[in-house]
Amino acid sequence: MLDDIDRRLLEILIKDARISLKELAAQVGLSSPSVSERVRRLEERGVIRGFTVEVDPQALGYQLQAIVRIRPLPGKLHIVQKLIEEMxxxxxxxxxxxxxxFVARLYIRSIDRLDGILDRIADKAETSTAIVKSKPIERRPPPLSPS
Amino acid sequence: MLDDIDRRLLEILIKDARISLKELAAQVGLSSPSVSERVRRLEERGVIRGFTVEVDPQALGYQLQAIVRIRPLPGKLHIVQKLIEEMxxxxxxxxxxxxxxFVARLYIRSIDRLDGILDRIADKAETSTAIVKSKPIERRPPPLSPS
DNA sequence: TAAAATGCTCGACGATATCGACCGGCGTCT
DNA sequence: AGACGCCGGTCGATATCGTCGAGCATTTTA
Incomplete structure (x- = not known):
């Protein structure tokens, strides 16, 4: 499915998606047209879902994150889901x-805003909130090898 | 902190980080050197943490995801954390x-592999596992506006 | 065995990013 | 109030880069 070169391409692109095709080609030992074609096919196959920038919530002023477990009250499931999606x-x-x-990740600017946010669903669901203290594992993809 | 143009740049780049500077510049009504400089400064300030590709776990054969809550047994916290990081x-x-x-996201190829994976920490922690049925909200950054 | 498809390289061309020089607005200091 | 210096912008030239077409080798298929 994925050969060795594809895996190396992915690894490199995950680290820095802005690398030039030329440089990318050099690092895997192929010509740039070949690499271009391989990347195109990785996208086509859906392995690469897209190219994006990672934005740091902290730098935007969101000092805290919380993991919220949400259990809608009977009959409120759809309303709750819609509310969550819109927040x-x-x-x-x-x-x-x-x-x-539901298990959701909540970005909050400061601890005193938490209550106001959760209040919006408080009458339609029970929630358990856990504040994130640290991130032992930052977001990363699963192993690329077929295992 | 972030002006209107920076926010638009971020929105565009989140959707497609491979867009050319020229096109990016056209969309916000500036010249490409200006946009280049703005993007550089967004990186410098840490707002943009990096450029990356989004890899689809499903396309790699990981059919399931689970949210695992982990409570290490007394005295086992560090060992458990280390184990998790290495898996x-x-x-x-x-x-x-x-x-x-800990609250962790687990990628699994099929349901019958779940037990084998969790067994590796089963004697050092209590775990609660919830299989992900759907994703009402795909990963997205918090609001960019100062609010 | 012959034909066709796949995946690669090479070279040329068009598009792109980057660099330096220059300009205008704004805040500050005298 | 006026002059100075800084910040952020544009413009044009140049070097780099991505893409396209042609051609070749290897492997698969009929």
Whole structure:
């Protein structure tokens, strides 16, 4: 599926997506047209979902992050989901199995804003909030090798 | 801190970081050297942490994701943290306040591999695992406006 | 075995990023 | 109030880069 060169290309691009094709080609020992074609096909196959910039929430003034588990009250599931989606402070939300229906990541500027944000769903769901103290693992992709 | 043009640059770059400076400049109504300089300064200030590719775990064969809450047994905290960090299937891990010490995202190829992976920490921590059924909110940055 | 498809290199051309020089507005200091 | 210096901008030239077409080797298929 993915050969050795594809994997190296991905690794390099994950670290720095702005690298030139020429440099990229040099690092894997191919010509730039070949590399260009390989990258194009990685996109086509959906392995590369897109090229993006990583924005640092802290630098934007969001000093805190919280992991919020959300359990909608009976009959409120859809309303709650819609509310969450429309609140831009949620940076990510997974719908999961188990008692907690949603697990979401919340960006907050300061601790005193937390209550105001959660109040908006407080009458439609039970929530458990855990403040993020540190990030032992920063976001990273799963292993590229077929294992 | 961030002016209107910076915000528009970020929005555009988040959607497609491979856009040419020329096109980027046209979209915000500046010359390309100005835009180049602005992007450089966004990096310098740490607002842009880097340029990267988004890799799709599904396309790599990881059909499932799980959110795992991990509570190390007394005295095992550091060992558990180290174990987690060294397991490449964990795509992200937050250390949080509350009973659950860690909340991590796990990429798995199929459901029958889940047990084998969690077994590696089973004797050092209690875990609660929730399988991700869908993603109401895909990863996104917090609002860029100062609010 | 022959034909076709795949994946590569090479060279040329058009597009692009970058660099230096220059300009204008704004805050500051005398 | 006026002059100075700085910040952020434009413009044009140059060097770099990506892309395209042609051609070649290897492997797969009929």
């Amino acid at each position: 831009p402070e949620f940076g990510e939300c997974d719908k999961v199995t188990g008692d907690d229906c | 490449p299937e964990f795509g992200e891990c937050d250390k949080v306040t509350g009973d659950d010490c």
